[in-house]
Amino acid sequence: MLTIILIFVCHWYIALFFQTFFHHRYASHKMFKMKPFTEKVFYMLTFLFQGSSFLNPAAYAVMHRNHHTHADTEKDPHSPQFHTNIFDFNKRTFVEYRKLVNQFLNNEITLTDVPRWPSLERIAESLFTRTLFILIYIGIYVAYAPSPWFYCLIPLHIFMGPIHGYIVNWYGHSLGYRNFNEMPDNSKNTLPIDLLMMGELYQNNHHKAPQKRNFAVRWFELDTGYLISDILLKLNLIQLHKAK
DSSP states (O other), rough: HHHHHHHHHHHHHHHHHHIIIIIIIIIIIIOOOHHHHHHHHHHHHHHHHHGGOOOOOOHHHHHHHHHHHHHHHOOOOTTTGGSSSHHHHHHHHHHHHHHHHHHEEEEEEEOOOOOOOOHHHHHHHHHHHHHHHHHHHHHHHHHHOGGGGGGGHHHHHEEEEHHHHHHHHHTTTTTTSSSSTOOOOOOOOOOOTTTTTTTTBHHHHHHHSOOOSOOOOOOOOOOOOHHHHHHHHHHTBBBOOOOO
């Protein structure tokens, strides 16, 4: 039992790290920069650990920027303020995301400030690749799960990326406290100590200062995504932009 729990926890946090680090902080907000080879390494690791739930970084970045521009308005691609249930919420997010993915794959969008790797994107987006990852997850559980009841965790592995996004965008704009009440959107800090989502649930703090690398503001708040990125900065794997 311990083995399968460890596998699940590791997959949860490693996949989450690449979403908050590569998709959100790097691709969407350009909080730091990295060399082309380093970007390719992180891109590949993102693909491997998100697996069947791989999210296109460029499409993610555009959708997230639209979210900030139109936060909690009718133009927001994922706001719980305009959806009565999680099914409609996730459907709207999925439709907006797929539209952007298709536009990038068909070269209808040619942004230069988002990470692209077209050949890998096509492999990652293919039904064959996603199915292969699903079979790998099933094989792991067949080999290590002590009881068939643990098979209930397999869908969480399959949809890991969208699940992370749903938790942040639904609860981060519907449940919690606010440090900055003057913000016109409905962003909230869902958890006072966010160990579950590596700092992503400090949405009110983040919307107040979208380019700030540390999402934590108050003394008790902890942004582990920032702490890890700070280690990568000290290792010179990422670099800060020079002040203009």
